[in-house]
Structures are given as structure tokens and as C-alpha cells.
Amino acid sequence: MARAKKLTGWRKIAAATWGSPDDPQIFGDLEIDATALLAFQERARAAGVKLTITHLAGKAIAHAYAENPDLNTRLYRGKLIPREQIDIFFIVSAEQGAELSGVKVEHADTKPVVEIATELAARTGRIHAGDDVEMGKTKDMLARMPLWLMKIMLRLAAWVAIDLDWHLPQAGMPHQTFGSALVTSVGMFGIQHAYAPLSPYYRVPYLVLVGEVADKAVVVDGEIVIRPILNLAATMDHRYLDGFHAARLARSVRAYCTDPSAFEPPLPM
Numbered sequence: 001m002a003r004a005k006k007l008t009g010w011r012k013i014a015a016a017t018w019g020s021p022d023d024p025q026i027f028g029d030l031e032i033d034a035t036a037l038l039a040f041q042e043r044a045r046a047a048g049v050k051l052t053i054t055h056l057a058g059k060a061i062a063h064a065y066a067e068n069p070d071l072n073t074r075l076y077r078g079k080l081i082p083r084e085q086i087d088i089f090f091i092v093s094a095e096q097g098a099e100l101s102g103v104k105v106e107h108a109d110t111k112p113v114v115e116i117a118t119e120l121a122a123r124t125g126r127i128h129a130g131d132d133v134e135m136g137k138t139k140d141m142l143a144r145m146p147l148w149l150m151k152i153m154l155r156l157a158a159w160v161a162i163d164l165d166w167h168l169p170q171a172g173m174p175h176q177t178f179g180s181a182l183v184t185s186v187g188m189f190g191i192q193h194a195y196a197p198l199s200p201y202y203r204v205p206y207l208v209l210v211g212e213v214a215d216k217a218v219v220v221d222g223e224i225v226i227r228p229i230l231n232l233a234a235t236m237d238h239r240y241l242d243g244f245h246a247a248r249l250a251r252s253v254r255a256y257c258t259d260p261s262a263f264e265p266p267l268p269m
Contacts, residue, residue, distance in 0.1 A: 015147060016154055053185075054090070054210045056257070064253045069082075071240075086179075087104050090102060092124050105119060181205065182208070186212070187213065192211040192214050195235050209232070209235070213230045
């Protein structure tokens with residue numbers, strides 16, 4: 001008989017976070033012809049930048065917020081409070097994929113996507129080396145806590161760092177920890193379509209999961225053709241967004257993904 005195994009890492013945090021279903025999550029999908037994204041990615045890689053579809057998806061979301069700034073808000077005491085900047089939190093793998101961590105890219109709307117990719121590569125390298133300045137202290141502290149205490153500390157951290165907007169990095173609580181939205185990916189695992197859960201501690205309107213780009217038959221100008229299709233699956237908080245707001249963001253995301261070079265500076269040579 002298999003022995004019981006203690007919860008660790010992200011799964012321990014998840015166990016401290018959720019009980020019975022009682023939340024406002026809604027789900028939506030955006031299928032995008034990735035031809036232009038893949039072409040831009042290839043040009044960036046030829047210029048020496050390790051650019052991924054996840055980087056491009058994150059920049060597309062930042063672009064969507066820039067075009068719809070009234071949706072870049074946080075909810076506190078029944079009011080939607082405008083955020084001062086557009087930050088995108090990228091969930092990244094650590095310990096050969098066994099654990100998850102994350103990197104918040106500040107002012108993502110004003111940074112070229114190649115700069116976002118370079119910043120993420122450097123920050124992810126520090127995570128893999130065990131030198132995660134922003135999130136490492138918080139993760140180490142939570143790893144030592146019993147589950148009942150973790151529940152209390154997660155609530156406290158969300159209230160202090162996000163609701164009150166206090167900046168206490170030395171205590172492992174940087175302000176607005178998860179930014180304006182979260183992005184994660186399962187494309188590297190060969191998964192084309194999946195949804196990720198929204199934790200109540202994130203305090204963000206939505207989380208986007210990036211799937212694997214796969215060839216599919218689609219109709220273009222009345223003819224069936226093969227195109228590389230990217231699926232972006234969003235888990236949204238209905239308290240922030242309804243269908244009208246989600247459609248506005250989706251239009252901006254699609255516009256960026258259809259022609260990223262129209263919104264980016266020339267690639268380095």
C-alpha cells in the first residue's frame with residue numbers, strides 16, 4: 001500500500017487556499033491564428049533573443065490593458081480602484097518542473113516584448129539558482145508553516161500587500177504581488193487547451209493559460225486551409241468583468257497577436 005505523502009510547494013498553498021466551490025470564476029477561450037506570432041518569434045530568435053509564445057501572450061495582455069485602462073483595477077471594499085501601472089505576473093516552473101514560482105514584470109505595456117523575455121530569463125535563472133529575491137523569502141516562510149497557520153498568513157499577506165497596498169519586501173510581502181493579470185503555460189507539455197484556477201489571494205481579474213500551438217483546419221476566405229492555432233484559455237473573476245468587458249480585452253489581444261510587429265519596435269540586428 002502506498003504511503004501518504006505530505007503536501008509541499010504549490011499544492012500545499014492550494015490546500016490552504018480552497019474549500020468547497022464558492023467563487024465567481026467564469027471561463028473563456030480565444031483561438032488565434034499564430035502565423036504572425038511564430039514569424040515574429042523566429043525573427044527574434046535569429047537576433048539572439050529566446051522569445052516564446054508565452055512572452056508574446058503576456059505582452060498582448062499588457063497591450064490590451066493599455067487600450068482599455070478602465071479595466072486595470074483592483075477590488076477593495078466593494079469598489080474598483082484603478083491600478084497605477086500595468087504589471088503582468090508570469091508563473092514559471094522551478095525544480096525541473098516539480099514546483100511553480102513566478103515573476104512580476106512591471107510596466108509590461110511600455111516594455112518591448114524582447115525586453116520582457118530578457119528580464120524573465122534573468123529572473124527565472126535566479127529562481128532556478130535558489131536566489132529568488134522577490135518571492136523566495138515568502139516561499140521559504142510558507143514551506144515551514146503548518147497548514148492551519150498558512151491559511152491565516154496567506155489571508156494576511158493578501159490583505160496587507162494587495163488590499164492595503166503596503167510594500168513590505170523584507171517581510172516577503174511586495175505590494176500588488178500578482179500585478180494586473182497572470183499568465184502561465186502548458187504548451188511545453190504538449191497540452192493545447194486547459195484552464196487554471198484563480199486563487200482568491202491573487203486579487204486579479206483573470207488568469208490566462210497559454211496552450212501549445214497546433215496545426216488545425218480552419219476556413220479562410222471560404223476555403224479550408226491548415227493554420228497554426230494558439231488557444232488562450234482565460235479564467236476570469238465575474239466581480240471585475242462580464243462578457244462585454246472580456247470582449248473588449250479579447251479584441252485588443254487578438255489585434256496584437258495578429259500582427260505583433262505593428263506594436264513592437266524593430267528587432268535588434
